[in-house]
Amino acid sequence: MSILTALQLLPLIGALVVGILPASNAKLVKQVALGFSLLVTLVSIVMAISFDRGNSALQFTEVRTWISAFNINYAVGVDGMALVLILMTTILVPIVFLAGWNESENGRWNVKVFYILLLILETMMIGVFAATDVFLFYVIFEAMLLPVYFLIGGYGSGERAAAAMKFLLYSLFGGLLMLASVIGLYIISTNQGGATFDIARLSELTIDSATQNWLFLGFFIAFAIKAPLWPFHTWLPTAAKSATAGTSTLLLGVLDKVGTYGMIRFCMSFFPDATKTFTPAIITLAVISILYGAFLAIGQKDINSLIAFTSISHFGFITLGIFALTSQSLTGAIFYMVNHGFSTAALFLTAGWMIKRRGSTQIADFGGLQRVAPVLAWSFFLAGMSALALPGLSSFVSEFLVLVGSYAKYPVAAILGTLGIILAALYVLLAVQRALHGETPAPSAGISDLNLREKIAIAPVIAVLVLLGFYPKPALEVINPTTKTVMINAGVSDPVAKVAK
Amino acid sequence: MTTSTSLVYLIALPLFSAGLLLLLGRIADKWGHIFATLVSASVFVIGVMEFFAMQGREGEARAATQKVFEWISVGTFQVDASLLLDQLSICFVLLISGVGTLIHIYSIAYMSHDRDRRRFFAYLNLFIAAMLLLVLGDSYLNLYVGWEGVGLASYLLIGFWNQKPAYATAAKKAFVANRVGDVGLSLAIMIAFTQFGTVTFAGVKEGASGASAGALTAIGAMLLLAAAGKSAQFPLQSWLGDAMAGPTPVSALIHAATMVTAGVYLITRSNFIFDASPTAQLMVVIVGAITLLFGALIGTAKDDIKKALAASTMSQIGYMILATGLGPVGYAFAIMHLITHGFFKAGMFLGAGSVMHGMNDEVNMRRYGAIRKVMPITAATFGLGYLAILGVPPFAGFYSKDKIIETAFYAGGVEGILLGGATLLGAGITAFYMTRVMVLTFAGTKRWDENAHPHESPFLMWAPMAVLAVGSVASGFLLNSGNALVNWLEPVVNESHEHHSEHFLPPLAISAMALVVVAIGVAFAILKYRTVPVVAPENVTGFTKAARKDLYQDSFNEAVFMRPGQKLTAGLVKTDYKVIDGLVRVVGWVIQISASSIRNIQSGYVRSYALIMVLGVLALVAAVWMVTL
């Protein structure tokens, strides 16, 4: 059994164990769930250490027959990109558990259900990045929606049922388009001798350009909804507004990455011609996302929807980096996915603590937090700095790589994207000023600072942001081979500097 | 090139100290300020040691490098965290750590009553670290990290008392204006990488000769934008006045002596770009000339002593920027003025802080008057700085500013006359507004409140002022004797030894002209401010009104960027809800409407079900009949 399979089984076993615990003992349930998630983190770190960095091939592979009639396999394996994303997932889950220790208390169902859902979600999040069989990927891609649906609808706040429904239906719609494309690929592979869902073999198919375009669109729209790219983004602020901080973290930090991950893994490797055809249009959408997300973030009054819109802007950067397709921009985009995960986690978790203490999600209701709760204020500030890509924090490295890589091929897009960093300063600092600075209004004066549990939860996130900012080499080393492979598959090479050295 | 192993400590020590003081929190309250000051002093000591070590090396070997670690390596984009200490950066290292240490010492006393003094010192150390990284980085990207780092430190320090909403707004304004400049720097880096495949100074310098004029001009323009943002040059100048919200030592260190001069450093460091692109150079001198007059004019009407000094800073940096645009001859003079300005302006800011300290934080000069009697040391040190900024021989400003005026005249032709005229005019206005500050603050009769009890500041405050005053007196002479600085910087900026003999005005004539203009400015101010009303008069000329409002720079920004931006944002928020999310909701709505209309068929009446059954059977029969027919 591959370590990847073990990694997926562990949270499932955890969910089973949590299932047989008595629901009355909420503390025990939380401790067991946290224990299992930490075990997963440990195993994933072991996996990362034994990962062969120079090797661009899939590693820790395992193939087992699942539905032999259609040649569907349980096939898993990771390359550098999948590895860093899985690592991000397994690190974030225990942090989410710890940060939202009491999030599960006021739900529609009891505490047990909350942790069972989260542990099942963790299994799927690992599986979706590990799957090397398109059908397996599709099944997990869709199945992942259900735990999130219940997490938002059952434990969220405000109009949680409507938000959960909008999220589910929107995502299902995209998933159906993708299913059509998956079936299309399967039929083409059948016609070209040998039905398969294996990603590597599907990449070798020869598909005429008209068909490519349609199949590409099926995948791309699904991923654009997931990512989310303008104009498919409207489900995200609604969902982020209603979900608990932990759910939002996993939703934006991990689940949405499946969209951008899929663009690289599927859209680009299956349909190189269609990718070229659609690149100008997608780059346009990406730039619109960057600026549009930033402008809307400036205009938000609700702190959670502000974070959601900043993410839309950041996903614009990621998409720009992916489709600009130079080694800097692509590596930057993949690294951006990881950094955005941690940066959004820091934002949502600190915002969640602020909201819980103040009992309001409106930014205007805070103020002067720096005086009363300095550690909380600093955490939020650093998270904001990471969102505006301050050098020294990891998001700077990735954002700059995306821009410098894109500039070589699409200067106009890169210049417009660069304007996004001014807007980023505005949306972050406006929120910081309103929430942390100024006089402390009476209702905020009693806000307590972070307790030890919360400090332990936020410390690793900030540590990762700072460490990878100063020393991104470990991550870049792992990502670079993937970038190389993608570029070779797509048949592109880096533009050469105009003045040779 | 020499390989060094100690450069990293210049940055690592203050960075570590900043992190430590911030992380320890209140535990470090008792000794935080001492620790931070010691760290800053030890950085200065290391800097001095490096300086003497450099003296001991000759030629190429003078510059030292240190590769700390491999930072970013993706494809051909290779950036190491590498440091470069050459003749240019050592000037800055000494200035930053030297003035920085003095200001640390000053702040121990100045901030002694503040509950967050430890945090203040942590920020100061953070600033020192970032600023040293800015001047020591060996590539544009390393510089960029320091560049934004000082922006962050400046933001934190301007907003140090951010419980006051206006101060928090000032901090945000500074950061955003700086970010506009940062966009310029990042675009310059992008263009440089696309052109040359590298972003190190050495690599770009090597490639610059082979690049197209368009590319060089683009890089130059973007670097100028960056410099304008950081150094408060036209059109990004508006943040500096508001930045005076920060504690006064911060204004002295960051917004007078060091950070705001980073733009001058950037242009000097990129001399190979500007030397190769006359268009970019022209843009630089235009920006410099506009700003030096702009700042000087604002300075004439400000009643807030710190804002008057800030306007002066803006104007003096305008001189430096102008000098850097004048080609190889100008760089050394720009740096010289930068250093002398660092001394006298920091000294004057500390003097202003000392006055405020004694006057219950009153900043309005109309409420000062006759302070020389109660604060003799402050008045003396401030006065020496005043003489230096005026350019009275043999004070520091005389050497540095006169050289810039001279070089401006020698630019030749119409350009030379225009630039020379602008610098001369600027000198005159400088003399006017600085004399105004002197007269309003230290001379005349006392106009302060009953409950103000001005007193001389403690030793820890006046000692740094005294040291800086010595610098204001002597630095110009020292740097100029035997062309010391010019020769020292030659390997970096490729100074070509031009002979000025063919010019129509001998240097002595220009100095004389400058002195006459300065004398006129001084006389005018003394005459005008013989009596000073406590409340600023309302019936003033339109020009004074404009200068009081900073020549409408904020109104312009508000009308052109802020309000349309707010409208755009509000419009987009509405559009997002009504149009984009509206479309999504329309889909849901259509499904709901059609579902509820179909639901009406389920009436609950048995007979209608029966009827539908009958109709169904009939339809089925008809269908079968049609098919078989």
Add this chain to the structure above:
Amino acid sequence: MDIANYIYLSALLFTIGAIGVVVRRNAIVVFMCVELMLNAANLAFVTFSRVHGNLSGQVASFFTMVVAACEVVVGLAIIVTIYRSRRSASVDDASLLKR
């Protein structure tokens, strides 16, 4: 006598029954109309049994009668219950499933 006449009669009876089910409201009458339709079907079965010369149709009509008898038992029980609770035998009053 022409065998087609039996079919016509069967169709006629079925139509009368169907119209009765759709038009009338009294549950008892509706019920009787249903019986009429069943018997019309029976008549058709028997007629076709005669036409084809085998007994399948007759067997089917026996089945129908048995089913009809069961239906009467269940149906009348329901009608009586509804009448008891609502004091009415109108089928329109028993439209509770709508909600």
